Amino acid sequence: MAEEREFDVVVIGSGAGGGTAARELSALCGQGLKVAVLEAGPEYRDADFTGNELEMAGRLYFGGGGILTQDKTMTLAFARAWGGSTVVYTGTSLPLPLQRWKRWGVPGLDWEDLRRRSAKYLNENNCHLLDESLLNENNRLFRAGCRSLGLRVEQFPVNLKDCRGGGRCNLGCGHGAKQGTHRVQLPQALAAGVERATNCRVERLEGRVIHAVVESPKYGLPSQWRPGRYRIKAGIVVLAAGAVNTPALMLRSGMGSCLPMLGRRFTCQPSMILAALHERPISNYWGHPKSFYCDQFVESDGFLLETCMYFPFTTAKSLPGFGDEHADAMSRMDTLQMILALAIDDARPENRVRLDPHGETVVDYTLDEATLARLGAASGVAAQIFAAAGAGRACWPAGQIPRPGRDTITAAHLMGGCGMGTTAADSVTDAWGRVHGIPWLFVADASLFPSAAGINPYITIMALADRTAQRVRELAPELLAARGAAA
Amino acid sequence: MGVIQGLPCGRALLRALALRLAPPVVKLDPSSWEEFYAIIARTFSELPARVRWQVRLFLFVLRWMTLPLHGGLFDLLAPKDQDEVLHWLEDHPWRLLRIAFWGVRALIFTGYYGNPGLWHKMGYAPVPEGNRMLRG
Ligand SMILES: Cc1cc2nc3c(=O)[nH]c(=O)nc-3n(C[C@H](O)[C@H](O)[C@H](O)COP(=O)(O)OP(=O)(O)OC[C@H]3O[C@@H](n4cnc5c(N)ncnc54)[C@H](O)[C@@H]3O)c2cc1C
Numbered sequence: 320m321a322e323e324r325e326f327d328v329v330v331i332g333s334g335a336g337g338g339t340a341a342r343e344l345s346a347l348c349g350q351g352l353k354v355a356v357l358e359a360g361p362e363y364r365d366a367d368f369t370g371n372e373l374e375m376a377g378r379l380y381f382g383g384g385g386i387l388t389q390d391k392t393m394t395l396a397f398a399r400a401w402g403g404s405t406v407v408y409t410g411t412s413l414p415l416p417l418q419r420w421k422r423w424g425v426p427g428l429d430w431e432d433l434r435r436r437s438a439k440y441l442n443e444n445n446c447h448l449l450d451e452s453l454l455n456e457n458n459r460l461f462r463a464g465c466r467s468l469g470l471r472v473e474q475f476p477v478n479l480k481d482c483r484g485g486g487r488c489n490l491g492c493g494h495g496a497k498q499g500t501h502r503v504q505l506p507q508a509l510a511a512g513v514e515r516a517t518n519c520r521v522e523r524l525e526g527r528v529i530h531a532v533v534e535s536p537k538y539g540l541p542s543q544w545r546p547g548r549y550r551i552k553a554g555i556v557v558l559a560a561g562a563v564n565t566p567a568l569m570l571r572s573g574m575g576s577c578l579p580m581l582g583r584r585f586t587c588q589p590s591m592i593l594a595a596l597h598e599r600p601i602s603n604y605w606g607h608p609k610s611f612y613c614d615q616f617v618e619s620d621g622f623l624l625e626t627c628m629y630f631p632f633t634t635a636k637s638l639p640g641f642g643d644e645h646a647d648a649m650s651r652m653d654t655l656q657m658i659l660a661l662a663i664d665d666a667r668p669e670n671r672v673r674l675d676p677h678g679e680t681v682v683d684y685t686l687d688e689a690t691l692a693r694l695g696a697a698s699g700v701a702a703q704i705f706a707a708a709g710a711g712r713a714c715w716p717a718g719q720i721p722r723p724g725r726d727t728i729t730a731a732h733l734m735g736g737c738g739m740g741t742t743a744a745d746s747v748t749d750a751w752g753r754v755h756g757i758p759w760l761f762v763a764d765a766s767l768f769p770s771a772a773g774i775n776p777y778i779t780i781m782a783l784a785d786r787t788a789q790r791v792r793e794l795a796p797e798l799l800a801a802r803g804a805a806a
Numbered sequence: 807m808g809v810i811q812g813l814p815c816g817r818a819l820l821r822a823l824a825l826r827l828a829p830p831v832v833k834l835d836p837s838s839w840e841e842f843y844a845i846i847a848r849t850f851s852e853l854p855a856r857v858r859w860q861v862r863l864f865l866f867v868l869r870w871m872t873l874p875l876h877g878g879l880f881d882l883l884a885p886k887d888q889d890e891v892l893h894w895l896e897d898h899p900w901r902l903l904r905i906a907f908w909g910v911r912a913l914i915f916t917g918y919y920g921n922p923g924l925w926h927k928m929g930y931a932p933v934p935e936g937n938r939m940l941r942g
Pocket residue numbers: 331332333334335336337357358359360396397398399400401402403404405407408409410411412413489519520521522559560561562564565568731732733763764765766775776777778780
């Protein structure tokens with residue numbers, strides 16, 4: 320027998336989108352409404368983040384960070400935790416570029432409105448430029464290389480407080496320095512009266528009834544709810560389970576037939592980790608790993624370059640080949656300069672989230688020639704930056720186009736699948752995240768993106784979730800009254 | 807019983823693969839080899855059932871496919887011949903074979919590069935107070 324619960328508003332997922340929506344909806348608690356967040360992952364204490372790469376990847380990421388696309392040529396990284404992927408993100412904080420907003424062309428998504436909301440989250444999350452003394456050499460070499468080539472290079476604002484430079488942001492911050500939703504928005508939501516259930520995986524929606532299971536994994540804090548099955552009645556549902564799981568949940572709830580674009584136009588800015596060896600150790604694993612980016616080629620050539628520094632297994636997997644040459648690079652990790660090359664991929668209907676005949680989530684994604692060529696071109700520029708920065712051997716041949724299945728291509732900027740637009744023929748939601756044809760259902764996460772962000776996306780996700788929450792607040796009286804009447 | 811359940815060849819094949827893919831394993835002491843196998847076994851056990859089956863199948867094929875061409879099981883071949891086979895698979899025209907090789911390569915890498923106890927050998931020594939190190 321499933322336990323029963325009832326709320327006026329339920330947010331599913333607590334990441335960049337869900338955490339923001341929960342906080343913005345917590346104002347409704349003051350009006351006597353019951354708001355809850357259901358999160359599939361556990362809550363962690365700072366001390367749980369051990370820095371052990373495999374252990375943390377296994378706990379924090381879906382599929383250990385290695386969810387494969389259907390053709391198995393790319394891995395997708397997204398987290399499950401109280402705070403979602405903001406627990407593992409690097410905290411680089413940029414608003415959507417104007418050019419991308421123009422490309423999106425969503426009627427009703429006003430530029431000024433988006434800019435204002437992005438600024439709100441840049442401010443609230445303590446986004447700032449790190450002091451020069453905290454930039455490690457891996458980062459400074461990138462800047463120096465770009466500058467000597469005459470390339471435009473910018474410093475990332477990062478959302479840190481009291482960062483001690485442990486450098487393993489993507490395995491969870493042991494100092495609580497990164498200002499993810501678990502540190503900023505969610506505590507505020509709870510303080511305002513929002514209820515939560517962690518370790519609570521939503522299986523499907525049956526109308527406004529949510530079917531969920533609370534589990535008790537071996538790690539993290541236990542759920543606030545007893546393990547078992549739940550039937551949760553909701554007046555309004557806000558989906559924020561991320562670009563893979565929100566469309567999957569909707570498909571599992573039988574919404575695919577009236578929403579032909581559901582799951583489609585999934586984009587993820589496929590990336591490659593590129594590295595080159597210096598003759599001497601450079602400081603690379605101390606300090607914040609990601610300080611600079613070069614977006615000069617985003618509009619012209621479809622790629623973006625960022626600094627990065629990864630852990631041994633991830634690095635080993637990403638460097639090409641094997642044997643002595645590979646081992647030589649891996650034995651000198653302290654001499655490695657690293658650059659992340661990201662292709663700005665096109666939104667194509669055939670790249671999509673769907674369910675297989677067993678109801679399991681599948682991501683169909685083809686690394687098409689254009690995307691691969693962008694990665695190849697990015698590696699050419701990266702090689703020039705490495706050389707200009709004084710590196711010796713680059714581990715990836717300059718300009719070589721990656722070969723799917725042979726070369727490691729990963730993605731952490733997952734977007735789309737419930738794109739905004741005007742009608743069900745071209746999109747899944749309107750410009751305020753309301754699902755076409757289902758008045759009580761809203762989306763507040765990265766799945767709203769109609770195409771790639773062209774930059775690191777979380778600030779834009781928060782801005783969009785903020786909009787969704789506003790619309791829910793405005794419509795709540797009407798929608799909840801309608802529920803009462805229907806009952 | 808093999809390290810990987812249901813895989814009859816077990817350690818011999820994994821060791822042979824490790825020596826070619828991640829040559830520094832040659833310097834591992836017996837207890838580090840035990841850890842190597844343990845990490846691989848743990849990683850393998852956490853894979854979805856279907857992927858485990860595919861890995862087992864691929865390793866089985868890899869071990870035996872060399873018999874007609876090179877006259878011996880993979881783990882008994884000379885290192886040069888092993889490298890030749892691995893390079894052939896790595897860049898094979900069939901995407902499925904490339905992917906299978908990529909997966910096994912990653913699995914072997916977990917056993918060595920995924921062991922924090924060996925990170926110092928790779929010149930990787932992060933500390934919680936990295937900023938203090940930066941500021942000297
Ligand atoms: C390693 C890494 C580094 C990154 N670095 C940056 C960066 O520096 N800057 C930047 O802008 N972006 C970065 N990103 C991307 C950014 O973190 C994501 O784009 C963003 O967090 C996505 O927000 P979201 O709300 O869509 O999903 P998420 O933040 O992933 O949250 C979704 C949540 O929903 C939960 N969930 C899923 N399914 C269910 C279900 N059925 N029931 C209940 N709960 C469910 C999940 O457990 C998860 O907690 C990074 C991502 C990764 C993986």
